[in-house]
Amino acid sequence: MENDVIFQPLRFRNLTVKNRLFRSNISGRFDNYDGSGTQARINWEEKFARGGVGAILSSFCPVHVRGRIVPNYAMIDNDDKIPFWHEVGEAVHRYDCKYIVQLSHSGRQRDIPGVENLMQKALSSTNQTDTFHGLLCEAMTADQIKDVVQLFANAARRARIAGLDGVELHASHGYLFTQFLSSAINDRKDEYGGSLENRARFLLEVIQAIRQEVGHDFHLQVKINAVDFNNALFPWEKKGNTLEESIQICTMVEAAGVDAIHVSIGSIFPHPLLPPGGFPPDEINWWYGNIISSGVRGYLNYTLFHFRLFRPLFLFLWNRTKKRHPVERVSAEYAREVKKHVNIPVLNTGGYQDARLIRKVISEGYTDAVSIARPLVANNDLPQILLSGRDLPEQPCSFCNRCLVNAIANPLGCYDVRRFKGDRNAMIQEVMSVFSSPPPLAAEVTPHE
Amino acid sequence: MSSRTRIKTRDGVLIDEVYQSPVDRYEVRFRKLFLLIVLVLAALIVGYVIWSVTTDHPVTYSNITEHFKYGSIGSEPGGPLMSPVGGVLPPYWVFRVLPAICPDKLPGGYTSLGFIYEPGRDLPIGISRRRRLGMDQVGLNCAACHTGTVRETPTSEAQIVLGMPAHQLDLQRLFDGVLSCTLDERLSLDNLLGKIKESGGHLGLIEGLLYRTALLNQIRTASLRQQGRSGVLLSTAVPAWGRGRVDTFNPYKAIQFNWSLAQLPPAELIGAADLPSLWNQQPREGMQLHWDGNNNSVDERNLSAAIGAGVTPVTVDHDNIKRVRDWIWTLPPPKYPYAIDAARAASGQAIYAQLCAECHSFGGKRTGSVVDIGDIGTDPSRLNSYTHIFAANQAALFPESRYRFTHFRKTHGYANQLLDGIWARAPYLHNGSVPTLWDLLLSPEDRPQQFSRGYDVYDKEKVGFISDTPGAKRTGSPYDTTVPGNGNAGHLYGTHLSDEEKRALVEYMKTL
Numbered sequence: 001m002e003n004d005v006i007f008q009p010l011r012f013r014n015l016t017v018k019n020r021l022f023r024s025n026i027s028g029r030f031d032n033y034d035g036s037g038t039q040a041r042i043n044w045e046e047k048f049a050r051g052g053v054g055a056i057l058s059s060f061c062p063v064h065v066r067g068r069i070v071p072n073y074a075m076i077d078n079d080d081k082i083p084f085w086h087e088v089g090e091a092v093h094r095y096d097c098k099y100i101v102q103l104s105h106s107g108r109q110r111d112i113p114g115v116e117n118l119m120q121k122a123l124s125s126t127n128q129t130d131t132f133h134g135l136l137c138e139a140m141t142a143d144q145i146k147d148v149v150q151l152f153a154n155a156a157r158r159a160r161i162a163g164l165d166g167v168e169l170h171a172s173h174g175y176l177f178t179q180f181l182s183s184a185i186n187d188r189k190d191e192y193g194g195s196l197e198n199r200a201r202f203l204l205e206v207i208q209a210i211r212q213e214v215g216h217d218f219h220l221q222v223k224i225n226a227v228d229f230n231n232a233l234f235p236w237e238k239k240g241n242t243l244e245e246s247i248q249i250c251t252m253v254e255a256a257g258v259d260a261i262h263v264s265i266g267s268i269f270p271h272p273l274l275p276p277g278g279f280p281p282d283e284i285n286w287w288y289g290n291i292i293s294s295g296v297r298g299y300l301n302y303t304l305f306h307f308r309l310f311r312p313l314f315l316f317l318w319n320r321t322k323k324r325h326p327v328e329r330v331s332a333e334y335a336r337e338v339k340k341h342v343n344i345p346v347l348n349t350g351g352y353q354d355a356r357l358i359r360k361v362i363s364e365g366y367t368d369a370v371s372i373a374r375p376l377v378a379n380n381d382l383p384q385i386l387l388s389g390r391d392l393p394e395q396p397c398s399f400c401n402r403c404l405v406n407a408i409a410n411p412l413g414c415y416d417v418r419r420f421k422g423d424r425n426a427m428i429q430e431v432m433s434v435f436s437s438p439p440p441l442a443a444e445v446t447p448h449e
Numbered sequence: 450m451s452s453r454t455r456i457k458t459r460d461g462v463l464i465d466e467v468y469q470s471p472v473d474r475y476e477v478r479f480r481k482l483f484l485l486i487v488l489v490l491a492a493l494i495v496g497y498v499i500w501s502v503t504t505d506h507p508v509t510y511s512n513i514t515e516h517f518k519y520g521s522i523g524s525e526p527g528g529p530l531m532s533p534v535g536g537v538l539p540p541y542w543v544f545r546v547l548p549a550i551c552p553d554k555l556p557g558g559y560t561s562l563g564f565i566y567e568p569g570r571d572l573p574i575g576i577s578r579r580r581r582l583g584m585d586q587v588g589l590n591c592a593a594c595h596t597g598t599v600r601e602t603p604t605s606e607a608q609i610v611l612g613m614p615a616h617q618l619d620l621q622r623l624f625d626g627v628l629s630c631t632l633d634e635r636l637s638l639d640n641l642l643g644k645i646k647e648s649g650g651h652l653g654l655i656e657g658l659l660y661r662t663a664l665l666n667q668i669r670t671a672s673l674r675q676q677g678r679s680g681v682l683l684s685t686a687v688p689a690w691g692r693g694r695v696d697t698f699n700p701y702k703a704i705q706f707n708w709s710l711a712q713l714p715p716a717e718l719i720g721a722a723d724l725p726s727l728w729n730q731q732p733r734e735g736m737q738l739h740w741d742g743n744n745n746s747v748d749e750r751n752l753s754a755a756i757g758a759g760v761t762p763v764t765v766d767h768d769n770i771k772r773v774r775d776w777i778w779t780l781p782p783p784k785y786p787y788a789i790d791a792a793r794a795a796s797g798q799a800i801y802a803q804l805c806a807e808c809h810s811f812g813g814k815r816t817g818s819v820v821d822i823g824d825i826g827t828d829p830s831r832l833n834s835y836t837h838i839f840a841a842n843q844a845a846l847f848p849e850s851r852y853r854f855t856h857f858r859k860t861h862g863y864a865n866q867l868l869d870g871i872w873a874r875a876p877y878l879h880n881g882s883v884p885t886l887w888d889l890l891l892s893p894e895d896r897p898q899q900f901s902r903g904y905d906v907y908d909k910e911k912v913g914f915i916s917d918t919p920g921a922k923r924t925g926s927p928y929d930t931t932v933p934g935n936g937n938a939g940h941l942y943g944t945h946l947s948d949e950e951k952r953a954l955v956e957y958m959k960t961l
Contacts, residue, residue, distance in 0.1 A: 121471050136471050296475045 005362045006355065006386060010054065010369050012345055013259045015166055015219040017054035017098050017369070020362055021383045024349045024371035025102050025170070025223075026403075027059030027073060028412025030434060033114070035065060035075030037084035042091045044412070044434050048376055049097035052383030056092055057168055057223075057262070057371060058101040060175075063155040064148070066123060067105030067176060070408060071114040076101060076155045085162035098165040100219065103155045105148060107176030108137030109269065111291050111408055123148070125179045125186045125193065125202075131237055132268055134297030139188065145202060148176070153209035156220070166219025166259070169206060173225065174268035177203050181249060182267045184230035184240030200249050207256040221260035221347070222253050225274075226334035228267035232321035240267050243334055247341045254342045262347040262371060263335040270404065272321045275374060276330040276351045277399030279318050281311045287409040327351050327399050329361060336366040347371050351399060353382070355391040377403050378414045395419040411435070501655040502530045502583035507766065513776045517592050517611060519570075521577035522773065523766030524588030524759035526671075533582050535761035537624065537675070537704075539631055539668050541578055541585035542652065542660075545571065546644035551630035562626070563618035563692055563903060565598060565609060574609070575618075581764075584656040584664075589758040591773050594618065594695065595727040597873065598905045601787065603920050607905060610783050613873045614724040616693035616881075616914065617903045619926060625683045631672040638665060679703040681710045682718065688934055690721040691926035692903025694881055697722060697739070697757055698835050705756060706842050719934035720834030723881035728780040729869050736817025740879035741832045742864030743840065745817075746856040748774065753843070753854065762847050782870025785959040787909050797957025800950055804943055808865040821862040826939030828880050835859065868961045875913035876902055882930050882937035885913030886958055890951045893938040901925030912955050 007019045023045075030040035045056055062068035062075045075081060089099045108124040110117065111133065123144060124137035140148065156167045171177030179185045180202040186193045192201050203222070210220055226247075228240025241249075250261050266274035284305045292298035304314040328351035335348035348367035352358050353375035361367050376382050378397035385393050402415035413431030420427040454467040469477070507521035526536030538544050548555040560566060564573035572578060575593025579586050597613035600606070630636060638661065645652065652660055679700050681687065690696060699720050702708040710718060722740050730747050737743070738750045751774050755765065801810075808815045822829050840857045847853045863879055877883045885908055888896045897916065904914055904921035915921050916928075930937040943954060 118470050119468075136475060293472060296472055296479060 004359070004387075006358055010345060012166075012219055012221075014217050015098060015259070018096055019052075019054040019383065020358070020369035021053045021386075022347060022369055022371035023048040023053045023056040023376055024373035025057045025059050025168075026373035026377060026407075026412065028407050028410065028434070029070060029072035030411060031072050031074040033071050035062065035068070035071075035073065035077060036081065037074035037088065039437065040411075040434050041074050042088055043437055045088055045099070046091045046095075046438055047380040047434070049092035049095035050438060051376065051380040052095075052387065053097060053372075053376065054369070054383075055098035055100055055165070058088075058099065060104045060106075060170060061101050061155075063103055063105055063151040065114075065116050066120070067107065067110075067148075067151075068114070068117075069104075069106045069110060069175075070112040076103065076158050077151070079158060082158050082162045085159065085164060089163045089165070093163075100166040100168050100221065101155075101159045101164050102168045102170050102223070103152050103159070104170040105151070105176040107174075107179040108135050109174050109179075110135055110294070112294055124176065125188055128185070128187060129297075130174075130268070130295060131234060132270075132297070133291055133295035133301065135295040142190070145192065145205075149202070149205045149209050152206045153213040156210040156218070157213045160214045160218050166221065167210070167214075168262060169203065169210075169220070169222045169258075171203055171225075172223045172262075172264045173266060173274060174271070177206075178225065178228075178267050181224075182228050182230060182240045183245070184228055184238035184267060196245055196248055197252075200252050203249075204252060204256050207253060207258060211257050216257060219260075220258050221262055222250075222258050223262035223264060224249060224253075225264050225266050226331055226338055227265055229265065229271065229273060229321060230267045232266070232272045233268070233317055235317075235320075243337055246334075247338055250338050250342050254344055258344065260345045260347060260368075261338060261342060262349065263331055263338050263367070264349050265331040265334065270401075272318050273325055273330055274350070275399070275401060275404060276322070276325065276327040277374075278401045279315065280400060280402050280405060281305055281315065283402050283405040283415070287405055290409045328354065328357055329366075332361050332366045335361075339365060339367060345369070349373070353392065353397055355386045358386075374399060374401070374403055377412065378416070378419060498655060501653075502659075505579070505581050507577065507579040507769065513772065514611060516769070517590075517773055517776060518567075518574045518596065519572065519577055519592075520590060520769055520772070521579040521588060521766055522590045522755050522758065522760060522770045523579075523764045524590065524755065525577070525579040525581050525586035525764065526588075526759075527581045527586075527764035528761075530582055533667070533671075535759055535764040536586065536588055536671075537759040538576075538587050538589065538627060540664065541587050542645045542648075542650050543631070543636075543641065543664075543668065544576075544587045544627075545650070546641065546648055547627060547630050547636075549644050549647075550635050550640055551626070551633050554630045554633065555626040559623070562623050563615065564593075564623075565596060565607075565617075567609075575615070583659050584652075588760075591727065591754070591758070591777075593758065594620070594724045594754075599786065599873065600906045603906050605906075608786065610873055612727040612777060612780050613783065613870070614693060614726055616724065616875065617905055618724070619690075619692045619903070620695050621683065621690040624679075628672050628676055628680075628683065631668050632676070636665065636668075641665070675704070678707060679710065686715070687718050688721070688932045689926070691928055693724055693876070694721045694902075695724060695757070696720040696834070697754075698839060701757060702839060705761070705846065706839075716830065716933070717834050717836065719830040721934060722831045722879050723874075723876065725866075726782070726870055726874050727777045728782045729777075729867070730774070730780075731778045732811055733817065733867065736867075737819050737860070737864040738817075739835075740863055741835055742817075742819040742860050742862070743835055743858055744854075744856045747778075749854050749856045752847075752852060753857075756846070762850075762852075765852075767852065782961075783873055785872045787907070787959075789959050790956050793953050793956040794960055795957075797950075797953035797955070798960075800943075800946065800954045801957050804946075804954075805868070809868045811867065813865070816865050816867060819860045819862040819864045823862075825863050826941065827863060827878055828882065828934060828936035828938065830934035830936075831879055832860070832863065868958065871961050872912055872959050876916070876928075877913070878937065878940060880935060882928070882935055884908075884916040885911035886955045887911035887951065888913070889940065890943045890946060890954065892941070892944045896930070896937045898930050898937075900928050902928050912959060 010017045031038050064077050092099045108122040108130045110122045122137040123140045127139050159167045186199050230240030231237040304310045330350035339346040345368040347369050349371040352370040352372050375397035379393040400416045406415050456465040510516040526533040528534040548558040566573045574596050577590045594615045598607040734747045807813045837859045843854045843857045877889050883889045884900050900916035901921040903925035906915045908915045
């Protein structure tokens with residue numbers, strides 16, 4: 001497989017990654033409540049580095065406690081977090097794997113605010129409540145925007161000091177950047193709302209601040225949803241940004257000095273197309289309880305999930321948009337359009353597992369690399385399996401999304417018991433392996449220089 | 450900022466503080482809204498139910514003749530849902546399907562009882578429809594007893610004459626059939642709903658609920674009560690009324706006053722009399738009305754007749770009765786529809802003026818006054834069925850109201866009637882004991898002793914309805930003048946005339 005396009009290095013302006021397989025942003029509640037990291041996270045990231053991915057994009061990493069999604073995710077909100085992130089970087093670098101930390105702010109999409117945030121609403125571009133859980137928020141003032149811009153710049157500085165290989169701005173999935181970018185959400189009347197240029201201003205200011213803080217020789221990429229499909233769940237919502245608008249945003253951020261675009265889809269999370277695949281109502285019923293009191297629609301949602309009678313109603317809404325999209329390569333077509341309009345590398349995420357498909361999208365110019373989350377959670381060594389010449393693992397990811405639903409409550413791992421031949425104990429044991437340090441490096445893995 | 454609730458003991462010790470997050474505050478607001486919505490919805494539902502069971506909405510007709518034929522006068526049951534009053538017929542859909550449920554008790558349906566169906570109508574003339582007690586109800590109106598049919602020959606099409614006595618209608622069989630069928634085991638919920646469905650019926654939400662829960666019991670209770678009160682009038686203890694006749698006051702005693710009829714003298718229960726015409730009421734005001742002349746107020750007579758149709762002081766619809774009253778006030782009598790021998794009629798007119806006008810003409814000296822029973826000599830049963838004590842009780846029907854009866858008096862004879870439209874008012878005398886005008890001019894012993902009434906083919910020669918042909922026997926009800934109350938004696942005026950004079954007089958009377 002020496003000439004396999006999947007295993008060709010990808011050269012960014014400031015970074016070279018050994019292959020075209022990126023671990024996409026995913027994590028469980030592994031860390032301390034205060035956002036300080038634990039060995040479990042190091043173990044978690046090391047699993048994938050060891051499995052052979054070229055780079056790891058960290059999970060959602062809050063730049064401030066007010067902007068976190070759930071507690072127990074490591075944050076990068078303070079200089080005291082630098083040593084931990086350095087340790088994470090060290091752990092994955094040993095496998096010639098790069099580590100890019102995703103700088104994030106939840107905005108209103110704060111699934112479990114935690115005790116620190118109980119008494120205050122989330123910051124957002126708008127006062128309008130989140131459409132899924134009913135999470136409350138308030139529109140940021142100009143001063144607050146300025147502060148948050150600086151928080152991102154500070155976080156980027158910490159990433160660089162920690163020896164990480166780059167940062168990614170999470171401007172997708174409905175989090176704070178999306179709340180500014182999306183025409184369906186941003187209802188501001190000031191210079192941060194209205195026209196596309198105004199809606200992009202906050203993101204561009206962050207890019208500018210980061211470049212000022214860390215210079216132009218540090219890898220900076222932006223993850224963006226190519227289409228909002230903001231009305232995918234509730235047909236009465238606005239549609240939001242189109243592909244054409246997103247392409248314009250991509251050209252703006254390229255001009256502002258980013259090194260790559262990471263293309264996804266959907267202006268909320270979760271979203272019928274994000275991640276593509278199933279929506280297991282049993283699993284939702286078990287774990288949605290953790291979110292109930294976070295928003296003002298929690299009880300309504302829980303009622304829909306809990307009572308079998310109502311499930312078809314929700315699933316009807318949830319599945320209606322899905323039918324028009326493939327599960328695998330859900331956003332590939334959009335990535336290709338973005339790639340046509342920018343001159344920096346493009347990554348694409350959404351249902352990649354099959355080597356034939358990955359080869360096709362890279363070789364046919366849809367994307368320069370793919371980022372993968374769930375199939376790597378299922379098979380940490382997926383890159384090695386593909387490298388061995390096989391197109392799929394023996395027990396591939398089914399895209400059932402049980403891992404996603406568990407993430408709000410439990411340690412992350414593959415929760416598809418079918419992949420463990422029905423052996424629930426074996427499945428849980430595999431999930432819990434994140435709490436044990438991996439065995440020493442195997443000889444065949446190339447250590448970091 | 451969070452808001453707080455402080456909970457203190459009676460001695461002021463702070464034992465708890467309850468805080469609210471923004472989400473709590475939002476939800477409290479939402480809960481209040483939710484509670485408000487629930488309350489509003491509950492109020493709407495309760496309001497709808499209350500409206501449904503209390504609404505009193507007759508089917509209305511702007512055209513006065515349609516109103517007369519089908520409009521409600523308030524004879525449908527009404528009052529409180531749990532203890533309705535009034536009415537002699539079951540609710541609309543029960544009434545509609547009853548003949549199908551008990552074909553033996555109502556053979557041939559309501560048509561065979563003499564009810565007249567116009568094309569495209571769900572109910573016959575004389576049956577009104579009104580929303581009461583949460584469902585569609587039916588009741589009798591004026592047209593039931595005051596609309597008749599006439600045919601020239603057995604094969605002619607029947608002409609409907611409004612205001613004419615319903616000489617073809619057998620009210621007693623209607624009451625008997627409805628009563629016995631509503632008490633029949635076959636009137637089960639399954640049968641009822643099945644037949645309603647077969648008839649293309651659809652029950653509304655509340656109506657359906659009432660049908661499925663309380664209605665059948667309520668109907669049976671009402672029927673048992675009715676049977677207990679007036680059953681004797683439907684039994685063989687009382688001679689059959691036959692077609693075109695009604696006992697005006699005895700059912701009234703049972704239903705309105707709850708008298709025990711069995712304790713009354715048996716002879717008092719024989720009160721069947723001919724149904725009268727309804728036209729041209731204005732000149733009748735002030736005359737002694739009803740056969741025995743017991744009231745001289747048209748309005749009181751009208752209201753009293755409405756009570757006979759099932760109206761009660763609670764359910765009466767005075768406005769709709771007034772509409773009918775205003776119409777019949779000047780409704781002209783129907784013109785004789787066949788040829789009249791003008792010359793013969795002219796010679797009859799002189800005889801009429803000499804023999805009849807004093808008692809029967811407009812402005813006649815004795816028109817509208819009572820002739821003593823001893824002088825008139827006709828059957829006294831109807832006169833005797835109306836008593837002093839009954840008259841006294843009538844005064845208590847609408848107490849403290851402008852509708853209170855004040856004109857009813859016991860008399861001692863029968864009143865002289867105006868003879869307008871007399872051709873259409875056969876058979877004759879108060880009890881309908883004489884089939885034609887010709888027969889009335891015969892001596893009582895020569896008048897028909899047995900005949901059939903209710904056949905609507907006209908006898909142009911004798912002026913009245915044919916009563917002795919096989920067709921008349923098949924359709925009509927038998928009438929025997931020897932039965933108590935059916936006597937055809939008395940009113941000997943004109944019996945002494947020659948045949949030619951009689952023929953002339955009868956010819957003239959066609960023109961009245």
